[in-house]
Amino acid sequence: MSEHYIQVAIPVPMRQLFTYRVPTSLCSPAIKVGERVVVPFGPRKVIGLVIDEQAECNFEPNKIKNITGRLNDNFNLSKQLVSFLQLCAHYYHHPVGDVFQQALPVLLRKIENITLSPPMVWQTKTANKEQETSLKKLEKKAAKQFSLYQLINSHHGISWVELRTLGYSKAQLNALQSKDLIIEQEQVVSQFSWQEDTLNQADKLLLSSEQAIIVSAINSSLSSFSCHLVDGVTGSGKTEVYLQAMEGVLAKNQQVLVIVPEIGLTPQTLNRFEQRFNVPIALHHSGLNDKERLATWLSAQQGSAAIVIGTRSAIFTPLHQLGLIIIDEEHDSSLKQQDSFRYHGRDMAILRARQLNIPIVLGTATPSFETLQNALSGKYSYHQLLNRAGKSNKAKIALIDMNHQQVEFGLSGTLKDEMKKTLARGEQVLLFLNRRGYAPAINCQECHWLAECQRCDKPYTLHQKQQLLICHHCGSQKRVPPQCPSCGSVRIAPLGQGTEQLESRLEELFPDSSIVRIDRDSTRKKGELAKLLQEVSDKKHQLLVGTQMLAKGHHFPDVTLVAVLDVDGALFSFDFRASEQMAQLLIQVAGRAGRASKPGKVLVQSNYVDHPLLQDLVHNGYHHFAHQALTERKQALLPPFTFQALLRADSNYPSYPEKFLRALTLRRIEGCEFAGPVPAAMEKKAGKFRFHLIIQAKSRKDLHRAILQLLIQIPNNEWQGKVRWSLDVDPIDLNW
Numbered sequence: 118m119s120e121h122y123i124q125v126a127i128p129v130p131m132r133q134l135f136t137y138r139v140p141t142s143l144c145s146p147a148i149k150v151g152e153r154v155v156v157p158f159g160p161r162k163v164i165g166l167v168i169d170e171q172a173e174c175n176f177e178p179n180k181i182k183n184i185t186g187r188l189n190d191n192f193n194l195s196k197q198l199v200s201f202l203q204l205c206a207h208y209y210h211h212p213v214g215d216v217f218q219q220a221l222p223v224l225l226r227k228i229e230n231i232t233l234s235p236p237m238v239w240q241t242k243t244a245n246k247e248q249e250t251s252l253k254k255l256e257k258k259a260a261k262q263f264s265l266y267q268l269i270n271s272h273h274g275i276s277w278v279e280l281r282t283l284g285y286s287k288a289q290l291n292a293l294q295s296k297d298l299i300i301e302q303e304q305v306v307s308q309f310s311w312q313e314d315t316l317n318q319a320d321k322l323l324l325s326s327e328q329a330i331i332v333s334a335i336n337s338s339l340s341s342f343s344c345h346l347v348d349g350v351t352g353s354g355k356t357e358v359y360l361q362a363m364e365g366v367l368a369k370n371q372q373v374l375v376i377v378p379e380i381g382l383t384p385q386t387l388n389r390f391e392q393r394f395n396v397p398i399a400l401h402h403s404g405l406n407d408k409e410r411l412a413t414w415l416s417a418q419q420g421s422a423a424i425v426i427g428t429r430s431a432i433f434t435p436l437h438q439l440g441l442i443i444i445d446e447e448h449d450s451s452l453k454q455q456d457s458f459r460y461h462g463r464d465m466a467i468l469r470a471r472q473l474n475i476p477i478v479l480g481t482a483t484p485s486f487e488t489l490q491n492a493l494s495g496k497y498s499y500h501q502l503l504n505r506a507g508k509s510n511k512a513k514i515a516l517i518d519m520n521h522q523q524v525e526f527g528l529s530g531t532l533k534d535e536m537k538k539t540l541a542r543g544e545q546v547l548l549f550l551n552r553r554g555y556a557p558a559i560n561c562q563e564c565h566w567l568a569e570c571q572r573c574d575k576p577y578t579l580h581q582k583q584q585l586l587i588c589h590h591c592g593s594q595k596r597v598p599p600q601c602p603s604c605g606s607v608r609i610a611p612l613g614q615g616t617e618q619l620e621s622r623l624e625e626l627f628p629d630s631s632i633v634r635i636d637r638d639s640t641r642k643k644g645e646l647a648k649l650l651q652e653v654s655d656k657k658h659q660l661l662v663g664t665q666m667l668a669k670g671h672h673f674p675d676v677t678l679v680a681v682l683d684v685d686g687a688l689f690s691f692d693f694r695a696s697e698q699m700a701q702l703l704i705q706v707a708g709r710a711g712r713a714s715k716p717g718k719v720l721v722q723s724n725y726v727d728h729p730l731l732q733d734l735v736h737n738g739y740h741h742f743a744h745q746a747l748t749e750r751k752q753a754l755l756p757p758f759t760f761q762a763l764l765r766a767d768s769n770y771p772s773y774p775e776k777f778l779r780a781l782t783l784r785r786i787e788g789c790e791f792a793g794p795v796p797a798a799m800e801k802k803a804g805k806f807r808f809h810l811i812i813q814a815k816s817r818k819d820l821h822r823a824i825l826q827l828l829i830q831i832p833n834n835e836w837q838g839k840v841r842w843s844l845d846v847d848p849i850d851l852n853w
């Protein structure tokens with residue numbers, strides 16, 4: 118019998134596949150593409166993924182090792198998913214084994230047999246007299262428990278993961294259970310069969326004609342690839358469009374994948390989907406443990422989940438009957454992974470939709486310039502929602518010139534007056550400050566010594582409550598020194614203001630109002646964000662302080678005043694994308710105001726109110742600004758009119774990264790240009806010196822060719838062993 122070889126992807130930083138022999142003892146049943154096998158690699162044993170089940174052997178047969186085991190479980194990848202992941206690896210020139218590694222749930226990367234307990238869901242019991250009485254009591258006395266009951270009651274079964282993501286607690290669930298109102302049961306897994314009885318019709322809205330046109334455009338192209346940009350301000354009814362477009366897909370027994378930014382997966386978003394569809398929904402986000410993630414993966418693959426909602430890596434979920442992909446907030450930078458495998462969730466979603474020949478919908482109020490250009494040039498179908506749905510009006514943005522204001526704790530007189538008026542009306546105020554911690558620096562008032570992180574050469578941020586100095590670049594921490602280490606003075610003081618400080622200043626200024634701070638520090642605990650957001654919507658707090666976490670996706674119907682305390686940082690950045698990102702953030706923040714029927718106001722504080730970017734944005738709106746900026750990018754030959762990759766290198770020694778990159782630029786590559794090597798904007802981080810090189814080409818094809826040529830050169834580069842390098846195709850952050 119001839120020998121049987123297979124090709125396998127292994128989680129190692131090499132861009133090739135590996136050939137192994139399948140010993141006769143492991144030959145049957147036949148090995149398939151997408152199966153996980155155990156293979157020896159050096160002294161270790163690792164999980165490999167079969168990419169080709171019938172490989173030719175181009176090596177000395179006696180140098181080839183045998184696979185040592187097969188996992189034989191339910192978790193094999195489909196051929197289709199394998200080829201999608203290969204496309205991703207190819208697009209980013211990333212080691213294919215690492216792509217598989219990152220796409221697979223953690224538990225599938227281990228050489229272990231996995232036991233998953235069957236999925237459990239909560240259901241309501243048929244209520245008898247006694248239970249009806251306790252329900253009536255709940256309705257009056259325990260509103261939250263009652264709403265939990267109602268939610269469970271409107272579904273055939275809903276999982277603890279969903280309930281938890283919606284902000285409900287185990288205690289509330291236990292309370293209902295002890296009253297004998299609900300019961301936990303094994304989920305009845307019926308695969309790909311949710312076409313009947315899926316829709317809770319009552320909540321369905323009558324579409325505006327703008328919305329109806331979009332839904333029918335999406336539904337008329339369900340079995341072919343098309344990319345739709347739904348461009349509409351916050352509150353214009355995009356989510357309603359998604360929901361109604363999904364209806365047609367679910368009715369065909371197909372699945373829908375919804376991708377949201379990490380921060381966007383809030384109770385409010387999920388709630389809309391739960392209320393509308395009575396179908397199994399699987400979730401994928403950072404609040405899940407490894408087993409829960411695997412359960413999502415499996416239910417998506419087996420077809421027991423009709424809808425998968427998740428953050429960027431959900432794009433790698435196996436879905437056999439995928440009929441539609443929706444990317445909400447397509448401009449959001451959290452869709453791009455910023456380390457190791459640097460993929461963009463939106464771009465890979467488009468690739469996947471193309472592979473499967475299905476439509477994809479991108480929604481946003483502030484399209485990324487890449488997407489906008491594709492829509493304007495006709496590559497995507499461009500749909501605009503120009504009016505806010507429902508009753509609310511668009512909030513007005515006004516600039517406050519800080520040069521002509523009495524400023525106290527970063528608040529101008531004008532802003533303070535507006536805050537007082539808003540609070541007096543019983544409405545809420547949102548203050549946006551994109552700097553967490555107490556102060557972005559501390560210094561000595563005698564000798565001006567500045568506390569700096571030595572590994573990054575950047576000031577430490579003061580976190581007052583913890584009495585710690587924390588470097589926001591590398592995470593290193595240190596106690597606040599009692600004295601200046603340079604001159605011995607005890608007059609060490611904070612410099613500038615962060616959200617923690619703003620919160621405590623507001624307590625002094627507005628002693629009668631309750632203040633809530635929402636940033637990465639205040640929401641570190643699991644479930645804390647959901648809890649705080651709930652408190653805001655229950656109107657327990659009148660003043661909201663936060664970083665960009667507050668800017669995105671949330672609905673605050675009673676916030677009628679939004680203020681951006683300091684917009685200036687973004688106006689003078691060297692990264693050509695900084696102004697795009699600033700504009701998006703500003704419009705997103707502004708979108709938080711006046712969502713319900715009450716009119717909203719947005720105030721933006723700046724020392725440079727005449728800056729043309731600000732003026733254009735405030736007076737002419739995002740789209741005018743974006744068109745203008747696109748014209749400039751075209752003239753300057755910048756993306757999206759050209760294509761870039763960024764080669765980064767760092768080392769403990771300052772000269773190595775530069776030498777490594779420079780050597781790569783010596784040979785010209787046709788169709789591409791180099792910019793650099795130059796020191797990164799943060800030249801030093803965590804003790805490493807950093808340089809980067811931009812590779813730019815007029816076409817994507819040229820860029821790929823150039824990257825391939827560079828990658829070939831690297832093994833012969835005399836500095837390559839002395840630096841750490843990485844490649845970023847379509848980089849969005851040149852500041853690194």
Ligand code: ADP
Pocket residue numbers: 322323324325328349350351352353354355356357358506507
């Ligand atoms: P977006 O996703 O663009 O922020 P939503 O879909 O959340 O917008 O809609 C904003 C508000 O308007 C929601 O309260 C929604 O219920 C309401 N709405 C959306 N579409 C309609 C419609 N066709 N008729 C009435 N109200 C609508």
Ligand code: ZN
Pocket residue numbers: 561562563564565566601602603604605606
């Ligand atoms: Zn000093």
Ligand code: ZN
Pocket residue numbers: 570571572573574588589590591592593802803
């Ligand atoms: Zn540091």
